[in-house]
Amino acid sequence: MALHLRSSFSSKSTLLNILRHNLGFGSRSHVTRHIRQILPHDPPLRGSQNPISRLCNTMAEPETLSSFVQHEYANNHQVMDFPGGKVAFTPEIQFISESDKERVPCYRVLDDNGQLITNSQFVQVSEEVAVKIYSDMVTLQIMDNIFYEAQRQGRLSFYATAIGEEAINIASAAALTPQDVIFPQYREPGVLLWRGFTLQEFANQCFGNKSDYGKGRQMPVHYGSNKLNYFTVSATIATQLPNAVGAAYSLKMDKKDACAVTYFGDGGTSEGDFHAALNFAAVMEAPVLFICRNNGWAISTPTSDQFRSDGVVVKGRAYGIRSIRVDGNDALAMYSAVHTAREMAIREQRPILIEALTYRVGHHSTSDDSTRYRSAGEIEWWNKARNPLSRFRTWIESNGWWSDKTESDLRSRIKKEMLEALRVAEKTEKPNLQNMFSDVYDVPPSNLREQELLVRQTINSHPQDYPSDVPL
Amino acid sequence: MAALLGRSCRKLSFPSLSHGARRVSTETGKSLNLYSAINQALHIALDTDPWSYVFGEDVGFGGVFRCTTGLAERFGKNRVFNTPLCEQGIVGFGIGLAAMGNRAIVEIQFADYIYPAFDQIVNEAAKFRYRSGNQFNCGGLTIRAPYGAVGHGGHYHSQSPEAFFCHVPGIKVVIPRSPREAKGLLLSCIRDPNPVVFFEPKWLYRQAVEEVPEHDYMIPLSEAEVIREGNDITLVGWGAQLTIMEQACLDAEKEGISCELIDLKTLLPWDKETVEASVKKTGRLLISHEAPVTGGFGAEISATILERCFLKLEAPVSRVCGLDTPFPLVFEPFYMPTKNKILDAIKSTVNY
Numbered sequence: 050m051a052l053h054l055r056s057s058f059s060s061k062s063t064l065l066n067i068l069r070h071n072l073g074f075g076s077r078s079h080v081t082r083h084i085r086q087i088l089p090h091d092p093p094l095r096g097s098q099n100p101i102s103r104l105c106n107t108m109a110e111p112e113t114l115s116s117f118v119q120h121e122y123a124n125n126h127q128v129m130d131f132p133g134g135k136v137a138f139t140p141e142i143q144f145i146s147e148s149d150k151e152r153v154p155c156y157r158v159l160d161d162n163g164q165l166i167t168n169s170q171f172v173q174v175s176e177e178v179a180v181k182i183y184s185d186m187v188t189l190q191i192m193d194n195i196f197y198e199a200q201r202q203g204r205l206s207f208y209a210t211a212i213g214e215e216a217i218n219i220a221s222a223a224a225l226t227p228q229d230v231i232f233p234q235y236r237e238p239g240v241l242l243w244r245g246f247t248l249q250e251f252a253n254q255c256f257g258n259k260s261d262y263g264k265g266r267q268m269p270v271h272y273g274s275n276k277l278n279y280f281t282v283s284a285t286i287a288t289q290l291p292n293a294v295g296a297a298y299s300l301k302m303d304k305k306d307a308c309a310v311t312y313f314g315d316g317g318t319s320e321g322d323f324h325a326a327l328n329f330a331a332v333m334e335a336p337v338l339f340i341c342r343n344n345g346w347a348i349s350t351p352t353s354d355q356f357r358s359d360g361v362v363v364k365g366r367a368y369g370i371r372s373i374r375v376d377g378n379d380a381l382a383m384y385s386a387v388h389t390a391r392e393m394a395i396r397e398q399r400p401i402l403i404e405a406l407t408y409r410v411g412h413h414s415t416s417d418d419s420t421r422y423r424s425a426g427e428i429e430w431w432n433k434a435r436n437p438l439s440r441f442r443t444w445i446e447s448n449g450w451w452s453d454k455t456e457s458d459l460r461s462r463i464k465k466e467m468l469e470a471l472r473v474a475e476k477t478e479k480p481n482l483q484n485m486f487s488d489v490y491d492v493p494p495s496n497l498r499e500q501e502l503l504v505r506q507t508i509n510s511h512p513q514d515y516p517s518d519v520p521l
Numbered sequence: 522m523a524a525l526l527g528r529s530c531r532k533l534s535f536p537s538l539s540h541g542a543r544r545v546s547t548e549t550g551k552s553l554n555l556y557s558a559i560n561q562a563l564h565i566a567l568d569t570d571p572w573s574y575v576f577g578e579d580v581g582f583g584g585v586f587r588c589t590t591g592l593a594e595r596f597g598k599n600r601v602f603n604t605p606l607c608e609q610g611i612v613g614f615g616i617g618l619a620a621m622g623n624r625a626i627v628e629i630q631f632a633d634y635i636y637p638a639f640d641q642i643v644n645e646a647a648k649f650r651y652r653s654g655n656q657f658n659c660g661g662l663t664i665r666a667p668y669g670a671v672g673h674g675g676h677y678h679s680q681s682p683e684a685f686f687c688h689v690p691g692i693k694v695v696i697p698r699s700p701r702e703a704k705g706l707l708l709s710c711i712r713d714p715n716p717v718v719f720f721e722p723k724w725l726y727r728q729a730v731e732e733v734p735e736h737d738y739m740i741p742l743s744e745a746e747v748i749r750e751g752n753d754i755t756l757v758g759w760g761a762q763l764t765i766m767e768q769a770c771l772d773a774e775k776e777g778i779s780c781e782l783i784d785l786k787t788l789l790p791w792d793k794e795t796v797e798a799s800v801k802k803t804g805r806l807l808i809s810h811e812a813p814v815t816g817g818f819g820a821e822i823s824a825t826i827l828e829r830c831f832l833k834l835e836a837p838v839s840r841v842c843g844l845d846t847p848f849p850l851v852f853e854p855f856y857m858p859t860k861n862k863i864l865d866a867i868k869s870t871v872n873y
Contacts, residue, residue, distance in 0.1 A: 230621070264654040275656035280620065283652060285644045289612050292645065295617020295625070302572075302623075309617070321637070325610030332605055333614075471738060488655045489690050491714040494743060494790035 113254060151271045153357045155406055155469040156386060157376035161435065163443025171385040172224075176450045181243075182223050182380055183445050186215040186438050187456075188463050189239045192248060193411070195467045196269075199413045204475060205255055207269050211236045213410030215380075216437035217342050219243055220383035221310075221405075225391060228307035230300070231279045232293035234286070235270055236342060236409075244277040248466050252474035259520075264488070265480040287317040290326030290339070294400075297330065297337035301398055308336040308394045316347025318361050330400035338390050339370075339402045342377065344409035347420040365402035377405030378437040381444065408435065479519045531572060531622025549736035550701075556726040558700035558733045559588045559665075563626065564705040565737045567596045570624050573661075575601045577611055577628030584629060586667055586726050595707050612638035612664060616716075619661035624711055632720055633680040640694035646716040647691030660714035665707070667723035668696075669761050670811055671859060675850040681812035681843070683759075687789045687821065693717040694789040695742060696759040700731040705740030706786060713742060722761035722816070729764075745792035747799065751781035753871055754805035757796055757822055759785045762809050762858065766817050769863035778871055788818055796822065797829045804835040805870050809858050814842035836873035839866045 062469050102382040128135045158169040158230065174182070193210040200208040211218055218239020225231075231240055236253065250262070252274050257265035263273060263281060293311035300307050317323060318341060341361045345352055358364060365372030371393065383405060392402040408431040412419040419428070422438025445451040486493050486501045491499075508515050553561070567573050575592055581603040583590035604611050608629055615625035622823055629635045635642075642664070650658035657849040670679045686694045695710050695717055697703035703721065710717040748763070758766045763784055770780035781799050785791055800806050806826050808819035823838040841858040849856055 196694070220749050232617075262654045263652060263654055266654065271652065273653045273656055277655070280657060281649075281653035283644060283648070285640065288613065288641060291613025291641070292617035292620060294610075295614035295619070296621050298614070299616070299618050299621035299623055317742050322613060322641075323611055325605075325607045325613060328605050328607065329610045329614050333602075488651045490693075490790075491650070491658070491660060496790055 057481055062167050144279070148359055149363075153362045153374045155376050156382050157379045158382040158385065159379045159444055161440065163440040163447070165381075165444065167311045171381050171451075174223075174381070174384060176448070178223060179445050180450055181450070182219050182384070183244050183438070183441055183451065185219045185239065186380070186441065187202060188248075189218060189242055189460055190438060191460065191463045192238075192242075192251060192467055195413070195471065195519050196251075197415065197462070198435045199267075205269055205415075205470070207415055208255065209235060209270050209414040210411035211239060212409050213431060213437070214342055214344060215239060216380040216383050216441065217340070217377045217405045217407055220380040221312075221340060221387045222383045224387035225310060226307065227278060228280065228305065229391070230293075230296050230307070230309050232289035232296065232309065232311040233272075233279065233282055234289065234313045234317060234342075235282045235284065236314065238270065238272060240312075241272055241274060241277060241279050244274075244279065246272070246274055246277060246279075248463075248470040250274075250474060252467075252470040253342040253477065256474040256477070257479060258474055258477035259480040260477055261480070264484045266484070280424055287313050287320035287322040287326075289313070290317075290320075290322045291329060293337050293339075294326050294330045294333065294335050297335035297400070298333050301334070301336055306389055306395060308338055310338040310340060310391075312340045312342060313362065315341065315343040315345065315352050315355055316350065317341070318364065319355055327370055327400070327402070331369045334398050335400055336398050337400045338387065338393040338394055339365075339400060340387070341402070341404045342379075343404050343405060344407045346409050346413070346419070346423070348417060348466075349419070351423075360404055360406070362402065362404040368403050370400050372402035372404065374404045374406065377407030378435055379438065380437060380441040407437075479516075481520050528837045535670075550732050551737075552725050552730055553700050553733040554725075555586045555697075555700045555703055555721065556586050558704040558720060558731075558804075559707060560590050561593075561733065561735070562704040562711075563589060564595070564709060565590055566624065566626065566711045567592060567600065569737065572622065573600070573624035573626060574618060574859050575616070575626045575628070577602050578606055578630050578663075579603060580628050584628065586723065588665070588721075589628065589727075592855055596646070608634055608636075608643055609637040612641040612662075613645070615662050615664070616641060616649065616659045619716070623665070624661040626660075627662065627664045627713055629664060629666040631678055631680075631723075632666040633677045635664075635666055635713065635718075636683060639685070642686070642692065642716075642718070643689050645649065649691075649735065650714070651691060658714065659716050661717060662716040663707075663711045663713075664717070665719045665721060666804035667726070668720040669722045669724055670848070670853065671724050672853065674848065674853075676847045679811075679848040679853075681691045681760075681810065682722075683718075683720055683788055683810075683820045684812055684816055687791075687818050689789075691716070692789065693742060693787060694720070694721045695787050696722070697786065698748075698760055698763045698784050699725070699729050701733045702740060702784075702786070704733055705738050706742070708737065709739040709742050711867050712739065720760065724761045725764075740786070743790050743792055744786045745786060745795040746784045747781060747795065748784050749780065749782035751779035751803065753779045753803055754807060754867055755781045755783060755796065755799040755803045756809065756863075756867075757783045757785055758809045759788065760811075762811055765858070765860050766809055766863055768860045772860065772864050773867045776868070778867060780867065785822075791822070793825055793829070796826060800816060800826050800830045801833050804833050805873075806830075806834070806868055807839040807841065807863070807870055809841040809863055811843045811858065813845045814840055815845050817842050818857075836870045839870045841866045 098389040130137050158171045160166055193212050196208045197210055199205045218237050222240040222243035253260040254263055255269035271282040290311050293309040297309035343361055362372045372384055376382050386403055390403055394401050410432045486497045568822045579585055580589040581593045611627055615627040618625040646659050646662055668681050683694055693715050695706055710719050756766050770782055773780050781803055808822050810817055810819055819840040819842055841863045844856050
């Protein structure tokens with residue numbers, strides 16, 4: 050039978066029909082198991098133009114065709130045949146419950162006191178990597194605090210901190226490679242920091258000076274760096290998600306040993322683009338990591354007003370996406386989860402959803418005072434008892450990799466660097482006016498050339514209307 | 522870009538427009554209708570750039586208008602594929618592909634359904650290069666969508682949404698009038714280093730037949746074309762409407778009115794100079810489009826020409842457009858800017 054089939058098919062449907070006819074199975078998943086056995090071993094999908102192998106990968110896992118169904122079919126043909134495959138039927142009115150009895154457990158490796166949980170599974174980190182993870186978490190924390198204060202003092206127009214989410218930022222970045230392309234929301238500067246973006250570069254963007262790679266066009270914290278493979282932040286929520294899927298598909302077609310990674314908050318999962326992206330990622334079999342920072346708040350909206358599912362992790366299954374819930378304040382767990390997910394995504398060419406549970410310790414931004422909608426006590430508790438930095442610090446200290454001395458040395462050095470970066474960025478002049486008109490298109494069209502002339506004429510007539518720190 | 526870390530993004534290459542840039546009107550080719558001409562352009566695009574992709578709803582079997590016939594068979598399902606039914610996903614995915622240096626040629630099944638993708642187009646595609654300080658761009662993105670009246674399309678198969686997009690700095694909007702134009706313009710759009718929205722007049726998919734050169738050629742963007750010369754009045758339009766306007770011009774000529782007809786082709790950024798030069802010659806302007814008159818792109822053309830040609834104008838700028846209603850079914854003949862509506866407007870403008 051197998052020999053006969055190996056030579057006789059020319060199309061997917063012909064093969065399926067042959068199998069259906071000869072082997073008495075209708076379910077695609079059952080049939081594809083046979084296809085997998087019959088066809089010569091195919092290389093993985095990357096670049097393959099074989100429509101069958103693409104179909105195989107999207108089929109439900111063989112386990113879905115339960116033994117019950119097989120039994121039923123073999124004996125009574127008590128199954129229903131639909132375009133999507135065979136399903137067993139039931140004479141009982143049964144609804145799938147809106148929620149499982151148990152919430153999906155959360156993967157963590159370090160307990161609240163930074164002690165390694167016995168028998169925990171995790172990916173080993175070297176001392177060098179662990180120390181860098183911790184140092185970068187400290188750097189991020191200091192950078193956030195200093196920028197925040199600078200805004201309060203009127204030196205910066207705006208800022209948004211990532212306080213409380215340092216482990217998600219840094220540990221996830223540490224688990225990736227520089228070739229993995231990042232599509233951030235706006236609370237992930239730590240990923241840039243890990244990759245080598247300097248405090249000066251952050252400050253330049255926040256001040257929108259002429260050294261800002263974004264050329265002064267956007268508000269602070271809208272970072273982007275093509276040399277670090279970090280796509281520029283846009284404030285619109287979740288719009289980056291489908292973009293990441295397209296980028297992942299590009300990596301897939303180029304057979305790169307890399308994936309796309311996109312970050313978003315709990316609020317972002319309500320956007321249509323979340324649904325669009327996850328569905329596309331599953332269908333396109335795109336190597337993309339969806340990392341959700343579930344920090345409990347979308348500005349003032351708690352998650353109870355955001356969704357009624359068991360968080361975000363359960364939504365992956367609806368799209369056929371493998372998912373994991375992880376303690377976002379446990380740097381070691383974050384690192385391990387992202388590391389593992391990345392390997393899966395690239396090796397199996399599939400998307401992975403990671404829900405990192407955490408807490409947004411800071412306000413949404415400098416335009417927000419979160420004590421208006423949550424208690425200061427709650428904020429304080431998360432900042433102290435569940436702080437990601439202290440937990441990881443305990444662990445690296447227990448390994449002999451860190452000490453009070455290295456801590457205070459680091460903190461005073463970073464603080465000095467930050468203040469210097471601020472000072473320099475503040476003094477650096479703004480980008481030239483011409484930068485308002487460039488890059489709208491690759492080359493300014495005639496309407497923009499005309500408008501630049503008109504603006505310059507107006508400036509000549511009314512110089513007092515215009516800021517003096519923008520060179521003409 | 523990213524030489525240090527190994528480029529994750531590919532740099533798009535853009536063949537120069539100098540070869541084949543001008544439409545060689547003396548060249549002959551096969552007689553093709555609009556969807557076949559577009560199909561040819563897509564075949565050429567995919568053939569000349571191995572990192573180009575065509576995707577959207579139902580494009581795999583050839584598409585509901587057959588524009589993508591044969592592509593999946595020839596280039597494979599990894600490059601030409603169906604997507605889930607989700608326009609925001611289709612365009613968002615296309616932006617991501619383009620951001621990595623590929624050419625993403627996206628199909629939206631009807632322009633009437635493009636709105637879920639509007640956020641992606643306006644807030645992502647249009648601003649991708651600018652907001653990044655030119656570190657990134659999604660110039661390889663081209664969005665194709667059939668637009669316009671078809672005789673029985675009603676609210677949701679007849680819309681002309683071009684005006685919404687003409688208000689978005691950072692994208693280009695292109696509308697061809699015929700098969701030969703469509704092939705050359707589409708190839709230019711695909712190869713243009715900016716994201717482009719390409720509206721195809723669905724009425725002409727089968728109705729319009731023309732000799733289309735079989736080779737690879739491009740028609741430049743942002744260059745309007747005077748397709749009929751005249752002295753008494755300038756008419757400006759795009760897409761299928763030009764056929765109607767041309768008939769009006771013929772009728773007007775019988776009554777001694779010499780009409781100059783301009784195909785705008787690219788609405789954003791549009792070629793003001795050609796229209797201005799023409800109106801300075803004729804002193805009169807009439808704009809016609811299917812989209813509703815209020816806020817339609819005719820208003821932009823009118824305002825601009827008024828600014829530039831005020832003293833040369835012999836009459837107010839006339840707009841003969843669709844009405845300010847959702848596109849009706851039974852009432853379509855009343856809604857449409859017909860030849861006679863245009864002819865009447867020509868005469869009243871000339872006799873002002």
